[in-house]
Amino acid sequence: MSLTIGVDVGGTKVAAGVVDDQGRILEKLRRPTPSTNPELTAGVIAEVTNLLKAKYADVSAVGLGAAGFVDETRSVVLFAANLAWRDEPLKQKVEKLTGLPVVVENDANAMAWGEYRFGAGRGEEHVVCVTLGTGIGGGIIVDGRLYRGRHGIGAELGHVRVVPDGRRCGCGNRGCWEQYASGNALSHEARDLARVEPGRAARMMELSGGTVEITGLAVSQAAHEGDPAALECFDTVADWAGQGLADLTATLDPALFIIGGGLSAVADLFLDRMTKVYTESVTGRGHRGIAEIRIAELGADAGIVGAADLARQQ
Amino acid sequence: MSLTIGVDVGGTKVAAGVVDDQGRILEKLRRPTPSTNPELTAGVIAEVTNLLKAKYADVSAVGLGAAGFVDETRSVVLFAANLAWRDEPLKQKVEKLTGLPVVVENDANAMAWGEYRFGAGRGEEHVVCVTLGTGIGGGIIVDGRLYRGRHGIGAELGHVRVVPDGRRCGCGNRGCWEQYASGNALSHEARDLARVEPGRAARMMELSGGTVEITGLAVSQAAHEGDPAALECFDTVADWAGQGLADLTATLDPALFIIGGGLSAVADLFLDRMTKVYTESVTGRGHRGIAEIRIAELGADAGIVGAADLARQQ
Amino acid sequence: MSLTIGVDVGGTKVAAGVVDDQGRILEKLRRPTPSTNPELTAGVIAEVTNLLKAKYADVSAVGLGAAGFVDETRSVVLFAANLAWRDEPLKQKVEKLTGLPVVVENDANAMAWGEYRFGAGRGEEHVVCVTLGTGIGGGIIVDGRLYRGRHGIGAELGHVRVVPDGRRCGCGNRGCWEQYASGNALSHEARDLARVEPGRAARMMELSGGTVEITGLAVSQAAHEGDPAALECFDTVADWAGQGLADLTATLDPALFIIGGGLSAVADLFLDRMTKVYTESVTGRGHRGIAEIRIAELGADAGIVGAADLARQQ
Amino acid sequence: MSLTIGVDVGGTKVAAGVVDDQGRILEKLRRPTPSTNPELTAGVIAEVTNLLKAKYADVSAVGLGAAGFVDETRSVVLFAANLAWRDEPLKQKVEKLTGLPVVVENDANAMAWGEYRFGAGRGEEHVVCVTLGTGIGGGIIVDGRLYRGRHGIGAELGHVRVVPDGRRCGCGNRGCWEQYASGNALSHEARDLARVEPGRAARMMELSGGTVEITGLAVSQAAHEGDPAALECFDTVADWAGQGLADLTATLDPALFIIGGGLSAVADLFLDRMTKVYTESVTGRGHRGIAEIRIAELGADAGIVGAADLARQQ
Ligand SMILES: [Zn+2]
Ligand SMILES: [Zn+2]
Ligand SMILES: [Zn+2]
Ligand SMILES: [Zn+2]
Known part of the structure; x- marks a missing residue:
């Protein structure tokens, strides 16, 4: 069974979960967001990802939902009102820290996709x-x-x-x-x-x-x-x-x-x-x-x- | 060479043209719109189409751009502010009168498509x-x-x-x-x-x-x-x-x-x-x-x- | 019995009347307003006034209601949107042409006073x-x-x-x-x-x-x-x-x-x-x-x- | 020399002063307003008035500026947003408690009058x-x-x-x-x-x-x-x-x-x-x-x- 990790990165907390291909969350972790420091924020995202990856060997990729503008290559957070990100290469940083392929997406887009696939929008x-x-x-x-x-x-x-x-x-x-x-x-x-x-x-x-x-x-x-x-x-x-x-x-x-x-x-x-x-x-x-x-x-x-x-x- | 006919049906005039696959108009015809009578309007559309078809044997289909709401099957004009159409089965009528396959589209959508394909939007x-x-x-x-x-x-x-x-x-x-x-x-x-x-x-x-x-x-x-x-x-x-x-x-x-x-x-x-x-x-x-x-x-x-x-x- | 003349000077007509102290109009006259020419307008006001004065010997004063801004001395029309008056010394001109004492007032003020004294405002x-x-x-x-x-x-x-x-x-x-x-x-x-x-x-x-x-x-x-x-x-x-x-x-x-x-x-x-x-x-x-x-x-x-x-x- | 007392009654404080006919304040007193109780408010007004009257024998009348609607007889506070007055017979109450003639006025009106008489409006x-x-x-x-x-x-x-x-x-x-x-x-x-x-x-x-x-x-x-x-x-x-x-x-x-x-x-x-x-x-x-x-x-x-x-x- 293929698993992926989803991470919701908001201004106050980072919430991550291991998710199967039916949209079920197998386990969740949560940390406060060190919102004034981009380096630390990437570190916290990597930390929760690595903890979950250590426990679920099947994890093949990471999706990040970030509260901000995400560029069209789904790699860089251009701007975030409530975090210190300005042209932040989040995909690259988290891939380096976790060894997993990463996709970055706007948080509201990620929510919409979740509801479309497994929630009210099926x-x-x-x-x-x-x-x-x-x-x-x-x-x-x-x-x-x-x-x-x-x-x-x-x-x-x-x-x-x-x-x-x-x-x-x-x-x-x-x-x-x-x-x-x-x-x-x-x-x-x-x-x-x-x-x-x-x-x-x-x-x-x-x-x-x-x-x-x-x-x-x-x-x-x-x-x-x-x-x-x-x-x-x-x-x-x-x-x-x-x-x-x-x-x-x-x-x-x-x-x-x-x-x-x-x-x-x-x-x-x-x-x-x-x-x-x-x-x-x-x-x-x-x-x-x-x-x-x-x-x-x-x-x-x-x-x-x-x-x-x-x-x-x- | 494949040709199709495009017809722009507005509140005051019906304009039709034979168009090649590079977006070039080979010939155009124009008629006033009998806007208060749906039957006559379909008749005028068929008339100009048949005139053009008689001259260009290669014509394989007709596209109608109509000033109104067009249903999702691209067949019926649901409502038009400046014409007498209410749930008008335009595709069916014109196909019957011309023997050609017909696609109905909102006129602004048709214009947008034209510009996208052959005009400012290429x-x-x-x-x-x-x-x-x-x-x-x-x-x-x-x-x-x-x-x-x-x-x-x-x-x-x-x-x-x-x-x-x-x-x-x-x-x-x-x-x-x-x-x-x-x-x-x-x-x-x-x-x-x-x-x-x-x-x-x-x-x-x-x-x-x-x-x-x-x-x-x-x-x-x-x-x-x-x-x-x-x-x-x-x-x-x-x-x-x-x-x-x-x-x-x-x-x-x-x-x-x-x-x-x-x-x-x-x-x-x-x-x-x-x-x-x-x-x-x-x-x-x-x-x-x-x-x-x-x-x-x-x-x-x-x-x-x-x-x-x-x-x-x- | 004391009589006075009231003149309503609008953008299209000059209407004058002899009025008694009970607010009754004894006789009325009306002329078109030569609105583009201040001199002519003063002339028309004087003309109707003199006609009425000739007929009613008791007339002792003239009140003019003019569509415009009237100065605080009630003598000069400072500005009128629909007439050619700009700092027009209307009181002086009409007094000279009629020999009667003149009071100038804004037309809406004159109407209000009429209603207050003899109409709905008594x-x-x-x-x-x-x-x-x-x-x-x-x-x-x-x-x-x-x-x-x-x-x-x-x-x-x-x-x-x-x-x-x-x-x-x-x-x-x-x-x-x-x-x-x-x-x-x-x-x-x-x-x-x-x-x-x-x-x-x-x-x-x-x-x-x-x-x-x-x-x-x-x-x-x-x-x-x-x-x-x-x-x-x-x-x-x-x-x-x-x-x-x-x-x-x-x-x-x-x-x-x-x-x-x-x-x-x-x-x-x-x-x-x-x-x-x-x-x-x-x-x-x-x-x-x-x-x-x-x-x-x-x-x-x-x-x-x-x-x-x-x-x-x- | 004639003296009168002016009292400014607001939602939070009662301020009173003895004033001469040149608008000079000879002495002032201030109390908190017991704003939820009309009876107590009248009492406080009377208290400061009587204290001042005891000291200045020449005081001949009292003016109250009250934050509210005052009736046309200048006697009753009809309504006050920040006090408990509803149809409050303030003149009558304060006259009874002080033995002086009382005039009630809206507070902003009183201020305007003060400025007109002795301040920026002279x-x-x-x-x-x-x-x-x-x-x-x-x-x-x-x-x-x-x-x-x-x-x-x-x-x-x-x-x-x-x-x-x-x-x-x-x-x-x-x-x-x-x-x-x-x-x-x-x-x-x-x-x-x-x-x-x-x-x-x-x-x-x-x-x-x-x-x-x-x-x-x-x-x-x-x-x-x-x-x-x-x-x-x-x-x-x-x-x-x-x-x-x-x-x-x-x-x-x-x-x-x-x-x-x-x-x-x-x-x-x-x-x-x-x-x-x-x-x-x-x-x-x-x-x-x-x-x-x-x-x-x-x-x-x-x-x-x-x-x-x-x-x-x-
Ligand atoms: Zn905004
Ligand atoms: Zn609209
Ligand atoms: Zn205006
Ligand atoms: Zn308001």
């Missing part, structure tokens, strides 16, 4: 995966292949502008979708509410330790308790999310949207409304087929499973 | 073609194949929302890109200007027969004369066009944008500014490659050439 | 008059006196910005209230609709001679017939009008709004909705009194009556 | 005072009299809508001016920046104890040090402030704007830019006089001085 050939986490990541499957674009930087869906002169975004632009429809957008809504109507936001503030710095978790918990202000925050985010899916449909006309990321764990709080807004906003509605919307199935493992499978397919 | 594998005409059409080439989406309705780029609660669009939504960056958008700008500052818009009004219903042609001519108000209208459209290309880059990361449609004939009036805005707006700029922007080369023939070639490849 | 001391004509004019009564501001140019209510980067305005700015809530705004809405959904706008186009240059009259007539698209245009204008009244209430807290101008003749088509939006938008609603909204009573005569009464009070 | 008759504090308060002087509106709630300038569907406001509406041009708006800008570009906001975060909850003080200090991000936040607020003054000029055409409130202490950081934007945005600029802009002179004492003087004039 059986579809035109899939757009939207991960609603702190920001918004994206992955596009066209005719059963991962769409990477000319320079390897396709599907940066969170940075499509949806509001001219809108909210600032970490990418340096204003009005990006992820400022309106992500987990951060959810707490942004809640904090804006709390600053001007602290009475209405009382429960969310209480759940956030008494400050106006309301967390996404606090909004979710309050919403589950039925707090009207928290539900209103979710409604606003759902509206922006649904409109964004409609815009993606105008461009990509997929068969399926998969909604992943941290917010997908509380899909009960926004899925219905998002789907309704989507359905009512697609251009040409009534004269055309539209996409199905499903929640991701692999949870936090999607990146590991996807990266491992991409390494196998190399 | 040699590139990730191309997005944007036709700036009365509205905005789009065609996407991925890995050397025409991207059609799950239901055949991909690349409706003109109907991505760029302004919440923005200008009305013919698709029933508000704020669609084609309301800000097309030929119609150009005259919209000019008319808005003329209504409130007739003095500044005097030359454009003069060129439009003395009315505030300023045409795109009048704006172009005035701009070529150096009229400041006309140049201002072009600048506004260029800004929206460049921003839209930046947004498409976030999603699709193409190697190349091809700008076609009526506005491409006056590219000297907006290309530089559009390219500048594009370059300054792409997310991640400075850390990544961006797309080249070229003007279409085949002009009004792109649709015929592209449709004919798609029929050959079938 | 008995109130804090009145804001909003004239919804081609643009929006305003007049403010504070403690029973006409509010003129330091330079005589107060109550230019139509040029308060309500949309950042919004529609162009004839004043050179963007986003002014009169671009959203006037008679011109009404036809603007209708024309935008007609351009993208000609089918829905068919009745309004028919009533406008078959063009998309739909007139405000056509929208009104279609709306009275129940045409849904026309009613939608009125709803949009009503929403902007109501919000604007709410904003004026935050600043001025009047007892009464008087709605005049051409649109007030079809108040049945927007008054209820405008009032509802106003009531629901006033800051502090629920904890405070708000203004009453009434339709103007003097119609097109308000300017004559108001100007005449201002001349009497001098 | 000698002008058409003054608009804008206090840029946590929110925006306003006071209007017309013909040398305080403008109160029909219900006593005029000059709530902070709650004029400047952005449709804009930021939430504590008043329950969206897009109010005070969400864009106040001290809170300044920290709002800084926090939005810090969330997406923490690197650029590093100095402001450091000055705020290492959190993204950047205070207005931290922005000011960083700006004085030349921090580009802090200066950018001030520029944004200056632009909104200048545009708002231009809108007020369209309505009120004052001779003078007085800028007070906490932000006025750092006027060097925004006055030039605000004035430039104002000058370039006034409707009709070039054909009219515009207002002068001055910084308030009485600082935090303006409310005490103004309230005391209003009590004297009663």
Whole structure:
């Protein structure tokens, strides 16, 4: 049986797993990311890989899902907002440290591939995966292949502008979708509410330790308790999310949207409304087929499973 | 030598041509579109096809580029804004009337394919073609194949929302890109200007027969004369066009944008500014490659050439 | 019995009347405005004044309501968008030509004063008059006196910005209230609709001679017939009008709004909705009194009556 | 010599002073506001008043400047956002507890009156005072009299809508001016920046104890040090402030704007830019006089001085 290792490299942790050809994870390891030092980060990736390789002799390749722009040769991380990578030759470094062939991929692309192959996307050939986490990541499957674009930087869906002169975004632009429809957008809504109507936001503030710095978790918990202000925050985010899916449909006309990321764990709080807004906003509605919307199935493992499978397919 | 016929079916005219495998048009025919009657429209398409077939014995297939939504089997026009088609089995009708195999394709897709194969897109594998005409059409080439989406309705780029609660669009939504960056958008700008500052818009009004219903042609001519108000209208459209290309880059990361449609004939009036805005707006700029922007080369023939070639490849 | 003459000087006509101290018009005269020539315009004003004076010996003064900025001494028209006046010493010229004392006032101020004294505003001391004509004019009564501001140019209510980067305005700015809530705004809405959904706008186009240059009259007539698209245009204008009244209430807290101008003749088509939006938008609603909204009573005569009464009070 | 007492009643403190007829404060007292209990608040006001009255036998009246809506009889606080007052008969209570005649006024009105009588507004008759504090308060002087509106709630300038569907406001509406041009708006800008570009906001975060909850003080200090991000936040607020003054000029055409409130202490950081934007945005600029802009002179004492003087004039 052929095995590969998938590694999900985020700003705070490195998570690795040995994965078989059915997408099953046999064993997982996790380490904090030494995010300010590229050399140490490559070292940690190699360390967990070598530990797993020592235990599973069949391991034949490594797939790395990295939070950043990855070049079109799938070798170099060009830029990462939350790590110190700038033109980092990650494939070369990790191959040298592990002796295994390495494929580097954007983390949201790896997640999308994992869901497409073994999760919510099985059986579809035109899939757009939207991960609603702190920001918004994206992955596009066209005719059963991962769409990477000319320079390897396709599907940066969170940075499509949806509001001219809108909210600032970490990418340096204003009005990006992820400022309106992500987990951060959810707490942004809640904090804006709390600053001007602290009475209405009382429960969310209480759940956030008494400050106006309301967390996404606090909004979710309050919403589950039925707090009207928290539900209103979710409604606003759902509206922006649904409109964004409609815009993606105008461009990509997929068969399926998969909604992943941290917010997908509380899909009960926004899925219905998002789907309704989507359905009512697609251009040409009534004269055309539209996409199905499903929640991701692999949870936090999607990146590991996807990266491992991409390494196998190399 | 193998020949195919390409037919471009628009709201006002049907243009057909015999095309060889190098994309050369051997002969062209043109008829007005009987746009309110689907039966007559199919009849006109068959008529020009049969005339050409009678003269060129080698013709082996017909490609139709139609202004509307085409289903994923490339047979049925689901809906057309400017023609009377609703679930029109165009392939079947024209095959019956001509005895030739028929492929139906969206007209902007056909144009994109023509440019990709024989025009500005030769040699590139990730191309997005944007036709700036009365509205905005789009065609996407991925890995050397025409991207059609799950239901055949991909690349409706003109109907991505760029302004919440923005200008009305013919698709029933508000704020669609084609309301800000097309030929119609150009005259919209000019008319808005003329209504409130007739003095500044005097030359454009003069060129439009003395009315505030300023045409795109009048704006172009005035701009070529150096009229400041006309140049201002072009600048506004260029800004929206460049921003839209930046947004498409976030999603699709193409190697190349091809700008076609009526506005491409006056590219000297907006290309530089559009390219500048594009370059300054792409997310991640400075850390990544961006797309080249070229003007279409085949002009009004792109649709015929592209449709004919798609029929050959079938 | 003391009589005065009021003259309403607009861009297309000069209308004069002899008015008694009860605001009754004894006789009226009307002439076209020679709008491109200040000298001729002063001449026409003097001509109608002298004709009336010859007939009514008791006339003691003249009030002129002029469409433009009038200086704080009520003597000079500083600027007029639709006439050729620039720093025009109108008081001096007309006094010389008629031998009567003259007071010059902004036309919307004169109308407001007419309504306050003899029309819809009788008995109130804090009145804001909003004239919804081609643009929006305003007049403010504070403690029973006409509010003129330091330079005589107060109550230019139509040029308060309500949309950042919004529609162009004839004043050179963007986003002014009169671009959203006037008679011109009404036809603007209708024309935008007609351009993208000609089918829905068919009745309004028919009533406008078959063009998309739909007139405000056509929208009104279609709306009275129940045409849904026309009613939608009125709803949009009503929403902007109501919000604007709410904003004026935050600043001025009047007892009464008087709605005049051409649109007030079809108040049945927007008054209820405008009032509802106003009531629901006033800051502090629920904890405070708000203004009453009434339709103007003097119609097109308000300017004559108001100007005449201002001349009497001098 | 006649003396009166002015009391400034805010959400956190009660500040009282004995004031002579030249606007000089002879002695001041300060207490924390028991803001959740109307009875105790009236008690504290009476306590400081009685202490001062015991020492200054000449005291003849009391003026209260209260942060809330005050009714047109200047007796009752209808509503206060930061205090527990709802239809609070403050005049009656304090008169009973002190034996002195009492006048109640909105706090921003009292400040405006103080500046008009003894501060930056001396000698002008058409003054608009804008206090840029946590929110925006306003006071209007017309013909040398305080403008109160029909219900006593005029000059709530902070709650004029400047952005449709804009930021939430504590008043329950969206897009109010005070969400864009106040001290809170300044920290709002800084926090939005810090969330997406923490690197650029590093100095402001450091000055705020290492959190993204950047205070207005931290922005000011960083700006004085030349921090580009802090200066950018001030520029944004200056632009909104200048545009708002231009809108007020369209309505009120004052001779003078007085800028007070906490932000006025750092006027060097925004006055030039605000004035430039104002000058370039006034409707009709070039054909009219515009207002002068001055910084308030009485600082935090303006409310005490103004309230005391209003009590004297009663
Ligand atoms: Zn972004
Ligand atoms: Zn559209
Ligand atoms: Zn204007
Ligand atoms: Zn507000």
